[in-house]
Amino acid sequence: MTHLLEVKNLEVSFRSGKEVFTGASDVSFHVDKGEILCIVGESGSGKSITTLSLMGLLGKNGRVDKGSILFDGEELFGKKEKELDNIRGSKITMIFQDALTSLNPVFTIGNQMLEAIQSHSKSSKKEAEEKAKYLLGKVGLSDTEALLQKYPHTLSGGMRQRVMIAMALAGEPKLLIADEPTTALDVTIQAQIMELLKSLNKELAMSVILITHDMGVVAEMADRVLVMYAGEVVEEAPVKVLFHNPGHPYTKALLRSIPGVRKEEEEKLVPIEGSVPEDYDRIRGCRFANRCAFAEEACSLPQKLRQAEDEMAHSIRCWKYEKL
Ligand code: SF4
Known part of the structure; x- marks a missing residue:
């Protein structure tokens, strides 16, 4: 198309x-x-x-x-x-x-x-x-x-x-x-x-x-x-997929920080701690790492958008998303 x-x-x-x-x-x-x-x-x-x-x-x-x-x-x-x-x-x-x-x-x-x-x-x-x-x-x-x-x-x-x-x-x-x-x-x-x-x-x-x-x-x-986060696309998905099966820790944090969008799960509201790093263009690896609870050494390597396993035109910029 x-x-x-x-x-x-x-x-x-x-x-x-x-x-x-x-x-x-x-x-x-x-x-x-x-x-x-x-x-x-x-x-x-x-x-x-x-x-x-x-x-x-x-x-x-x-x-x-x-x-x-x-x-x-x-x-x-x-x-x-x-x-x-x-x-x-x-x-x-x-x-x-x-x-x-x-x-x-x-x-x-x-x-x-x-x-x-x-x-x-x-x-x-x-x-x-x-x-x-x-x-x-x-x-x-x-x-x-x-x-x-x-x-x-x-x-x-x-x-x-x-x-x-x-x-x-x-x-x-x-x-x-x-x-x-x-x-x-x-x-x-x-x-x-x-x-x-x-x-x-x-x-x-x-x-x-x-x-x-x-x-x-x-x-x-x-x-x-x-x-988008710090000048990069971190996740792309059809709207239903994004709300029901978010992959990137930043997207998950966004959804948890806003009232009423995932009512069925009755999740507690959790603000996203920290802020977008000012010098993010100098960061070689994942730009969300300073705010991510799952960050580890491998996250300091450059992250590419990768196709999600759900095959729903869904891509995520996090090497670890399947394990989260
Ligand atoms: S690459 Fe690492 S730091 Fe970045 S979002 Fe994924 S787990 Fe968190």
């Missing part, structure tokens, strides 16, 4: 003066048409860096050093900024945590919607207005005529995020990347936005990469899950 997106052996680094820091190493994954892939991990795990690199949005200090990013049959690695511009916002689009800073405060919603629509299609002002109202309705907003005249600060956080999603749909993208899109919102609004993303995913057969640190969201939304 041809994947919509196939990322292979991605290496991303950042420069600060003479210092070079690795942001993501040996990251490989794919996304199929109409699929929701959740990328999960703590702050500093490399999940946002990975998706920003797909969009060519690493900033001037960051760069993709190696790897392949094959999207819809087209290699994105090595493309010039202008070529990426044609793909960004149309075939691949992204929404962020804070819709207020993503929207321009001095322009009305109508100005910004029309600009997004007309940047993707040759449409008259009238046609673009009609499409703007259609898209705002599609994301569950009403009174769309009046909404076009409003400024971002007059809307609630949930409405602003819906507007951002409507703008993201303007180019009829094949892939939507949502980076912690509900973290800044109230719990009830979070659930509504997730429900909206899921219904758009189904209705438009639009693939979604959802970045989150919330395993409850993963359980609700994901078809497959990529768990």
Whole structure:
């Protein structure tokens, strides 16, 4: 099967003066048409860096050093900024945590919607207005005529995020990347936005990469899950496999640290002790070793992702996972 997106052996680094820091190493994954892939991990795990690199949005200090990013049959690695511009916002689009800073405060919603629509299609002002109202309705907003005249600060956080999603749909993208899109919102609004993303995913057969640190969201939304830690993928699995048969000690710890996601086992909540090592790119062996209760000498050797024995498209970066 041809994947919509196939990322292979991605290496991303950042420069600060003479210092070079690795942001993501040996990251490989794919996304199929109409699929929701959740990328999960703590702050500093490399999940946002990975998706920003797909969009060519690493900033001037960051760069993709190696790897392949094959999207819809087209290699994105090595493309010039202008070529990426044609793909960004149309075939691949992204929404962020804070819709207020993503929207321009001095322009009305109508100005910004029309600009997004007309940047993707040759449409008259009238046609673009009609499409703007259609898209705002599609994301569950009403009174769309009046909404076009409003400024971002007059809307609630949930409405602003819906507007951002409507703008993201303007180019009829094949892939939507949502980076912690509900973290800044109230719990009830979070659930509504997730429900909206899921219904758009189904209705438009639009693939979604959802970045989150919330395993409850993963359980609700994901078809497959990529768990990242210290710039590496440590586990990849279909969502049911990950929740019922997690292999990597970090994934197990994540599941034990969050209430309500594995109710049937009534496990005690256990916080993950310690933090991601700052100089993780200098660690030759397992990057989780300083927090892992099962660490031993052999863990200081480089760890590769290995196929799990369950044969469920499940891979784990831990030589010892079968014995745990
Ligand atoms: S390789 Fe060793 S330290 Fe790393 S997760 Fe596995 S058991 Fe723990």
